[in-house]
Structure formats: C-alpha cells, structure tokens
Amino acid sequence: MSEPRILFDRVWKKFQRGELHDSLRDLIPAFTRRMLGRGGEDKTELHEGDFWAVRDLSFEVLPGQTLGIIGPNGSGKSTSLKLLTRILEPSRGFAEVRGRPGALIEVSAGFHGDLTGRENVYLQGAIMGMKSVDIARKFDEIVEFSGVQEAIDTPVKRYSSGMNARLGFSIAAHLEPDVLIIDEVLAVGDLSFQERAFGRIRDLARSGIPVVMVSHQLDRIAELCTDAILLTRGEVLARGSAADAITAYVQQHDAARTVASTGLVRLEALRLAEDVTVRSGERCVVRIAGHIAEAIENHIEPLQLRVRSLRTGNLVYITGSRRLGVQLDKPGPFAVDIDLQANLPTGSYMLEAAAVNLMTQKDIASATSVMLRVRDPGTFAGGVQLNGVMRVTS
Amino acid sequence: MTSSLVLAEESGERRDGAAVRHPNSEPPVELRRTVLGDFRTIISELRQSRDLIHQLTLRDIRIRYKQAVFGFAWALLLPAAVILAGMAVRVAYSYASGRGLNPVQIGGMAVKAVPWAFFVGCINTGTASLVGNMSLVTKIYFPREVLPLGSVLAQTFDSLIGLLIISCLLPFLGITASLQLLWVPPLLVVLWILALAFALFLSCANLFFRDVKYLVQVFLTFGIFVTPVILDATMYGPRGSRVMMMNPVAPILEGLRLAVVEHHNLLHPSLGPGGYLFWRPWYLVYSAGWAIGGLLVSAIIFHRSERRFAEIV
Numbered sequence: 001m002s003e004p005r006i007l008f009d010r011v012w013k014k015f016q017r018g019e020l021h022d023s024l025r026d027l028i029p030a031f032t033r034r035m036l037g038r039g040g041e042d043k044t045e046l047h048e049g050d051f052w053a054v055r056d057l058s059f060e061v062l063p064g065q066t067l068g069i070i071g072p073n074g075s076g077k078s079t080s081l082k083l084l085t086r087i088l089e090p091s092r093g094f095a096e097v098r099g100r101p102g103a104l105i106e107v108s109a110g111f112h113g114d115l116t117g118r119e120n121v122y123l124q125g126a127i128m129g130m131k132s133v134d135i136a137r138k139f140d141e142i143v144e145f146s147g148v149q150e151a152i153d154t155p156v157k158r159y160s161s162g163m164n165a166r167l168g169f170s171i172a173a174h175l176e177p178d179v180l181i182i183d184e185v186l187a188v189g190d191l192s193f194q195e196r197a198f199g200r201i202r203d204l205a206r207s208g209i210p211v212v213m214v215s216h217q218l219d220r221i222a223e224l225c226t227d228a229i230l231l232t233r234g235e236v237l238a239r240g241s242a243a244d245a246i247t248a249y250v251q252q253h254d255a256a257r258t259v260a261s262t263g264l265v266r267l268e269a270l271r272l273a274e275d276v277t278v279r280s281g282e283r284c285v286v287r288i289a290g291h292i293a294e295a296i297e298n299h300i301e302p303l304q305l306r307v308r309s310l311r312t313g314n315l316v317y318i319t320g321s322r323r324l325g326v327q328l329d330k331p332g333p334f335a336v337d338i339d340l341q342a343n344l345p346t347g348s349y350m351l352e353a354a355a356v357n358l359m360t361q362k363d364i365a366s367a368t369s370v371m372l373r374v375r376d377p378g379t380f381a382g383g384v385q386l387n388g389v390m391r392v393t394s
Numbered sequence: 395m396t397s398s399l400v401l402a403e404e405s406g407e408r409r410d411g412a413a414v415r416h417p418n419s420e421p422p423v424e425l426r427r428t429v430l431g432d433f434r435t436i437i438s439e440l441r442q443s444r445d446l447i448h449q450l451t452l453r454d455i456r457i458r459y460k461q462a463v464f465g466f467a468w469a470l471l472l473p474a475a476v477i478l479a480g481m482a483v484r485v486a487y488s489y490a491s492g493r494g495l496n497p498v499q500i501g502g503m504a505v506k507a508v509p510w511a512f513f514v515g516c517i518n519t520g521t522a523s524l525v526g527n528m529s530l531v532t533k534i535y536f537p538r539e540v541l542p543l544g545s546v547l548a549q550t551f552d553s554l555i556g557l558l559i560i561s562c563l564l565p566f567l568g569i570t571a572s573l574q575l576l577w578v579p580p581l582l583v584v585l586w587i588l589a590l591a592f593a594l595f596l597s598c599a600n601l602f603f604r605d606v607k608y609l610v611q612v613f614l615t616f617g618i619f620v621t622p623v624i625l626d627a628t629m630y631g632p633r634g635s636r637v638m639m640m641n642p643v644a645p646i647l648e649g650l651r652l653a654v655v656e657h658h659n660l661l662h663p664s665l666g667p668g669g670y671l672f673w674r675p676w677y678l679v680y681s682a683g684w685a686i687g688g689l690l691v692s693a694i695i696f697h698r699s700e701r702r703f704a705e706i707v
Contacts, residue, residue, distance in 0.1 A: 015705075082704065086535045089701040106533040112453055114460050119453075126449035127534055 003098070004060035005179050005210040006067075006084065011093035013054040013079055013234075014046060053079045055234045056093075061179075061210040061227075068225035068242055069214045070249050076234040077214040081105060081183050084212065100129070102177025104185045104201075108168030113157030117148060117167055120156050124171050138174045145200075146170035147193065162189050173200045180204055182213035186220055198224075218246050219310035222348035222371065243276060243371040246310065250350050250369060265302050265355035266291045267367035272351075278342045280376035287393075288353050288367060289335040292328065299359045302328045305338055307372075307386065308350040316344070317386050320356075324390040339389040346376040432697050433690075439537040446536060450544030454519070455551055469552040470559060472511035477504055480624035487625075501567035502655040503624060504560050506647040509582065510623045512553035513589050513643060514614050519545040520593025521610050524601045525707065532704045539696060542593040550586065569655055577653035577660055584685045585646045591688030598696045601707055622648055632670040642684035645677035 046052070054076040061067045069077045082088040083095045085103050110127040111120045121142060125135040135142075143152050146167040148159070156164060165188035172185075186198055198220065205211045205224055215221055221228060221242055228245035230238040230252070238248035273285035292302060307317040321328045321336070328334055349372045355365040440447070462468060480503045488495040523541040524531060531538065600606040618624065620641055627635040627648050638644050652658040652673060666672035 086701075087532065087704045103534065106529075109529050109533045112457060114457050115453065119456065123449045123453055126446040127530065127536055129536065130445075132445040132448070 002063050004062050005098045006059075006061035006212055007094070007096045007098070008057055008059045008080070008084065009094040009096075011054055011057050011080075011083060011090045011095050012052055013076070013083060013088065014050050014091040015053045015079075017049045017051060052234050054083065054090075057231075057234070057236060058093075059229060059239075061212055063210050064208045065227060066205045066211040066213070066225045068221035068228035068245070069212065069231060070216075070218065070221055070228060070245060071231035071237075072253075074233070075231040077231055078105075078183055079234075080231070081181055081212065081214055084181055097179050097181075099178025100176075101179045101181055102172065102175035103128070103181045103183075104169070104172045105181065105183040107172045107185055107188075108164050111156050111164065111168065114155055116155055117143075117152040117159070121152075121167070121171055124168065128172060128175055130171075130175060134176075142167075142170045142174050145173065145196070162193075165189060166193055169197055173197065173204075177209065180209050180211040180213075182211065182215070184215055186215060186217060217311070218249070218313075219348045222246055222310055222373065246348075247350070247369050247371055250308070250310075250352075262364045264293050264296060264300065265365045266293075267303070267353055267355060267365050270351060270353045270367045270370045272370055272372065273337070276371060277373040277375060280345065280374055280380040281341065281343060283339055283341050284372065286338045286340060286351055286370070287335070288338070289333065290355075290365075290367070291333045292331050294331050296329050299357060300364070301356045301358055303336065303390075304354050304356045305388070306352045306354070307340075307344075308352060310348040310350060310371075316349070316384050319386070319388040321390060324388055326390045326392060328392070333394070334392060335394045337391045337393055339391070341385075341387045342372070342374050343380065343383065343385050343387070344374045344376075345380050346374055348373050427698070429694060432694055436537075436539060436693055436697050440539060440543075443537050443540050447540050447544055447547065450540055451547040451551070454545055454548035458548070458552070466555055469555040472515065473504070473507040473556050473560065476507040476511060476618075476623060480507070483624050487629075497567040498569060498655060501564055501569040502626065502651045504563065504567070505650050505654050506623050508553060508556045508560050509585055509647060509650060510618070510621065510643075511556065512549060513585060514617075515549040515552065516546045516589035517592050517596060517610060517614060519549060520589070521596040521600050521607055523593070524597045524703065525604070525607075528707050531707055538700050538703055539594065539693070542597040542696075543590065546586075546590050546593050549589075564654070570657075572657040574653040574657045574659055577649060581646050581649050581653070584682050585643070587685040587689050588642060588646075588681070591685060591692045594689070594696045595692035598692075598699055601703060602699070626651065628666040628672050632666065632668065632672075635666060635672055639674075639677055642681050642688075645681040648673065649678065649681075 057076070057080060059067060069080060071077055079088065081103075083090055084097055085101060085105070086097075108124065110124040112123065115123065118139075121139060122132060122135055126132065143149055146163075146169070148163050148167050151159060151163060156167070159167070165185075169185055169188050180201070182201065186194060186201070188194070188197065201211075201213075202224060211224075213221070213225065225242040227240070228242040229236055230245045230249050232252070237252065238245050267288065267290040269288075271287045273287055275284075278284045286305065288303065288305075290303065296302060301320045301322055304318065304320040306315050308314065309316050319338075324338075326336065328336075350369050351372055352369045353367040354363040356362070357364055458468060459466065464471070477500070481500060484495055484499060484503070520542045523545040524538065527541055530536075531541075596606060596610060600610075620638065621643050622638055627638045627644060629635075630638055639648070649660050652664060653660055656664075658664050658673070660673070660678060661675050663671055663675060664673035
C-alpha cells in the first residue's frame with residue numbers, strides 16, 4: 001500500500017461570526033482591551049462569537065482513491081478544501097497535500113475582463129501554477145477543449161458566462177497535478193461540455209491521481225468516488241463507500257419527511273440481492289423485511305418502494321404492495337422480494353422503502369435506503385418502466 | 395480497493411481532538427519559525443513564481459494601456475504635472491527673491507520628478523494590490539508577495555519610459571553628461587527597493603485595516619512638501635535641509651540632482667548656497683539602510699501574516 005498523498009489530521013477550523021475590526025479606529029480599543037485584560041489569546045480555543053467551521057476532521061487519500069465530500073450548505077466542505085490548498089490555515093491539526101496540487105476551484109477567478117481569452121489563459125494558468133512554456137505547449141489543446149476558438153482574441157468581458165467558465169475549466173483541466181482538488185465545477189457549461197468535463201476528470205482519477213471532490217451532484221459523486229464523507233456543521237456524520245455516505249445524506253435530508261411513526265408498521269433494512277451495479281434492462285432483486293403490528297386498513301400502504309434519481313433528486317418510479325397485488329395486511333412479520341427490471345438510463349438511483357398513509361400522503365415508517373447503479377450499454381429504450389413483481393418469501 | 399477510511403462510529407472517541415492520533419499519520423510538525431528560514435521560503439517561492447510575476451506584471455501594464463486614449467503618454471502625466479506645478483512655484487520664488495530662473499533648475503526638477511512619480515505610483519498601486527485582487531486571494535493559493543511585486547514592476551515599466559523621454563529632453567535644458575551619471579543606476583535601485591518595501595508593508599496593512607489606503611493618500615499628497623521634489627533641499631537653509639534629508643527619499647532625489655545636474659561626486663561633501671555643509675556622503679548609506687532594512691522587515695511582516703489574508707480580507 002502506498003503513502004497517502006492527501007492528509008488531513010484532526011483538523012479544526014475556527015471562524016468568527018459578525019465583523020472583524022476593519023479599521024484602525026476599531027483596532028485601538030481592541031488592542032488596549034487585550035493589553036489590559038486576558039493577555040495571550042489562544043487561537044485554538046473558541047471565544048465570543050466564534051464557531052467551528054470544521055471540527056476534528058481526519059481523512060487520507062491514497063493514489064487511486066477518489067474521496068467525495070458531501071453535505072448541506074455551510075457544512076464545511078469548501079472550507080476543508082481551502083485548508084487543503086493552503087488558502088486557510090487550520091486552527092488545530094494538520095493538513096497536507098504531498099505533491100503538486102491542481103485545484104479546480106473557481107476556475108476563472110483570475111480572469112480580467114479587459115484582457116483577451118488568449119492573454120487570460122496565460123494569466124490564469126500562471127496563477128494556478130503552470131509554467132508559461134507548459135501553457136504555450138498546451139495552448140491549442142486548452143482552447144479546443146473549451147470550444148471558444150473563434151473568441152480567443154476577444155476580451156473576456158464580451159464572453160457569455162458559459163464561455164467564461166468553459167475556458168476557465170479547460171485551463172485547470174490541463175494542469176498536470178499530482179493531486180486533484182475539485183470544488184463544484186462540474187456544473188459549468190452546457191450538457192455536452194459537462195459530459196466532456198466529467199470525462200476529463202474521470203480520466204484523471206482513473207489514471208491513479210488521488211482526488212478530493214466536493215459536489216452537490218450526488219450521481220457524479222456516486223460514479224466517480226471510491227469513498228465519501230458526509231459533513232454536517234463541520235462534523236463527520238458518516239464515512240465509508242460513496243454509496244454509504246450518499247445513502248446517509250439522502251436519509252438525513254429525508255428525515256423531515258418521516259413523520260408520525262405510528263408503530264403500526266416497522267420496516268427493516270432494504271438490501272439488493274446481488275450486485276449494486278446492473279446494466280440497463282437487466283433485472284435485480286430488492287429484499288426487505290418488516291413487521292405489521294395489527295390488522296391494517298385500506299388507506300395504509302404497508303410497503304411502498306420508490307426509485308429516486310440522484311441526478312435530479314426526483315422520484316422516477318413508485319410502486320407498492322397494493323399496486324402489485326400482494327396482501328400484507330395480516331399482523332406479524334413479513335419478508336418480500338421485489339423483482340425490478342432496471343429500465344433506467346445510466347446513473348445512480350436510490351431505492352427507498354416506506355409505509356405510507358395514503359389519505360394523508362405521509363410516511364409512517366421507513367427503511368434505510370440502498371443505492372443502485374445503472375449502466376446503459378445502449379439497451380435502454382426510453383421510458384422508465386420497472387415492471388415490478390413482488391413475492392412474499394415468508 | 396483498500397479503503398483507509400474508517401466509519402464514523404469507530405472514530406467516535408477521537409472527538410476531543412488531541413488525545414488520540416490518527417492512524418498512519420505523522421505527528422503534526424511544529425515548525426519553529428526563524429527569520430532566516432522565512433527568507434529562504436520567500437526567495438524559493440518567488441523563484442518558483444517567476445512566470446506568475448511576469449504574467450501579473452504584464453496584466454497590470456496591459457490593463458493600463460488598453461482602451462486608453464493617451465496610451466503610453468500616461469507614463470508622463472504625473473511627472474509632467476509635477477514639473478509644471480514646480481515651474482509655477484519656481485517662477486513665484488524667483489520673482490520674490492529677485493534672482494532669475496534658469497533652465498538648469500527646471501532640468502534639476504525634471505530629474506527628480508520621474509523618480510518621485512515612480513515612488514508615488516508604486517505606493518498607490520502597491521497598497522491596493524492585495525485588496526484589489528480579493529477574489530484571487532480568497533480562492534487560489536499562490537505566494538501573495540507576487541501581487542505587490544507585480545504592481546511595482548508594472549510601475550517600473552511606466553517609469554522607465556518616462557525616464558527615457560526626460561533624458562532626451564535634458565540636453566535642451568543645458569544639462570551635459572559627465573562621469574557622475576554612473577551614480578544614477580545605484581540610486582534608482584535604492585529607490586526601487588524602498589518603494590517595494592513600502593508596497594509590501596502597505597498592501598498588507600491595507601488588507602487588515604481599510605483606512606490605511608486613505609492615510610496613504612494623505613501622506614502622499616503632503617509628502618511632496620517634505621520631500622525635495624519641486625524645491626531643492628538647499629532652499630530650506632542649513633537646519634531645514636538637514637531635517638529634510640532625514641526623509642529617506644530625499645537623499646536619493648538630491649543625489650540624482652547633484653550627480654546629473656551639478657556633476658558632483660556623491661562621495662564628496664557638497665556645500666549649500668550659504669557655504670554650509672549640505673550633502674554628506676553618509677546620506678547614501680542612510681537611504682540604502684532604510685531601503686534594505688525596510689524590505690527585510692516588511693517581507694517578514696508580510697510573510698508571517700500571509701496565511702491569515704484569506705480570512706481577513
């Protein structure tokens with residue numbers, strides 16, 4: 001096993017709420033207070049108005065590994081990346097990148113509107129740490145990748161925001177880094193550019209470069225990352241495989257939905273009988289067990305299965321025991337297999353199970369979700385139709 | 395696929411942070427900062443950033459001349475304004491004193507106006523260099539020293555053009571060449587270092603306290619009255635001139651005038667109009683001391699506060 005290339009060791013980062021003193025006039029009272037009162041302020045402790053943006057975060061990334069960091073806004077994802085790229089300094093702990101980092105963060109931050117695309121390529125490249133000779137060597141490649149050939153000698157202030165972002169991304173994507181750090185840049189440009197950009201990053205990741213990426217596009221995380229961390233308010237909520245972390249995230253996000261747990265139905269873990277990855281059109285079996293406390297009425301659906309696309313976050317398919325003609329009304333434990341045909345386009349999907357009160361449309365019980373990955377080698381005919389079949393196994 | 399990631403539950407007892415070490419990690423290296431070590435870091439970072447410095451300088455120069463009506467005439471605007479204002483003062487002065495105004499005096503002023511304009515320009519653009527590039531400072535890592543350095547270099551380019559044009563004009567003002575012209579390059583180098591020292595310090599100060607920019611404006615506006623640019627230091631009398639020469643820029647400007655206009659060897663003392671000792675050779679050491687000492691101190695201050703820039707800006 002090789003040495004970790006990205007190391008984050010018990011890192012804490014403190015930020016201050018409200019305004020810092022910004023002018024000399026504010027400094028003088030603050031300074032005298034410091035001289036009179038508590039002398040040496042410990043920068044590793046919290047003081048009034050401070051909060052931890054990142055608490056006790058540790059991870060390492062080995063060559064060949066791709067780590068995704070997910071979580072809601074303000075959970076410390078971007079702060080972690082800034083700590084890695086040395087823009088910020090940890091309050092406690094130790095963050096290090098071994099080798100030359102390539103950061104795909106704010107890829108057009110160095111652009112100056114009055115300069116032409118060509119001039120900006122050299123400028124932005126230099127800011128990102130490329131040598132002028134390397135930029136010159138790759139110039140044509142960069143411009144071709146960005147697709148702004150005709151406008152390369154036009155000042156970038158006349159560019160559309162998409163052109164701007166595409167050119168910026170292309171420069172960053174042609175760095176030759178030892179370590180890749182990506183913050184939410186996969187959503188730039190039109191669909192075809194996004195595919196190209198994602199392909200480029202996938203190639204880099206597959207070539208063995210360790211990658212850390214932050215994204216809200218969960219399907220991208222699912223597709224690219226070998227490991228993932230779920231952050232919430234600066235703390236690690238879950239870590240493990242990308243599927244595990246995404247599952248935890250979706251569940252945390254959905255926690256608000258699970259209301260009124262009546263105890264009428266209890267559902268246990270949802271599992272895939274075989275592989276997590278299936279080809280489009282193939283069948284897969286989902287297993288679930290549960291317990292029904294007392295005889296249930298007609299408006300209760302004891303087992304609803306939902307398929308959620310991680311690309312859009314929307315449900316693409318809903319089925320249930322009643323729709324599939326299976327009687328689960330009797331009290332006592334039950335176990336079922338749901339046979340699905342994965343008539344889905346390429347992507348990652350969340351399989352969720354719940355018991356629902358059909359009158360109020362509220363969940364009364366839910367099971368841990370499971371992720372399904374679909375690859376389409378050209379067999380997907382269009383039209384999401386999963387042809388579910390449910391069998392009671394006990 | 396070997397996963398080095400541990401589940402959150404397993405690492406739960408590491409909440410307190412310091413007590414338990416993360417597996418496979420070396421202990422955090424507590425680097426003791428030495429002044430010498432800092433300089434070594436600064437120099438090696440700057441050497442690695444040569445292309446970046448070049449590109450940033452080029453950017454500043456390009457921006458100034460793009461979409462600008464005057465083009466390269468901009469480089470002459472401030473020195474020309476100083477010379478014109480100086481001529482107005484000198485005319486009034488010669489009328490009051492009853493002594494005439496000769497072109498050599500105007501030449502002496504021109505020799506000082508370009509370096510002064512350079513110094514003012516460096517401090518103005520240098521002070522704004524970090525805050526003006528806020529989006530870069532908060533988003534991309536690179537040695538931040540390159541920003542003030544780039545703005546000083548862009549200003550240097552401007553001033554070299556100004557210097558070239560002024561030098562062509564000097565013969566018409568009755569100023570002849572001499573061996574003492576050799577003093578010009580070392581004096582300009584000292585001025586350059588001094589300007590860089592100020593730019594480094596002030597850019598950093600302005601990032602922490604935004605009112606520094608306004609203070610600098612005030613100082614630069616009034617600085618011309620306590621720096622021998624329009625008037626020569628000798629015009630302030632024996633005591634006045636000695637006080638004025640304590641301004642670290644003054645010996646550089648007066649040295650330039652003495653060497654270029656009066657063909658004076660700066661290693662020898664020079665007497666003022668009333669016969670008092672005006673130029674003392676140690677003034678050279680004094681200015682150079684300010685420049686080099688200032689650069690070292692401001693580089694250390696800059697380097698040590700650098701990692702807090704992104705948070706404070």
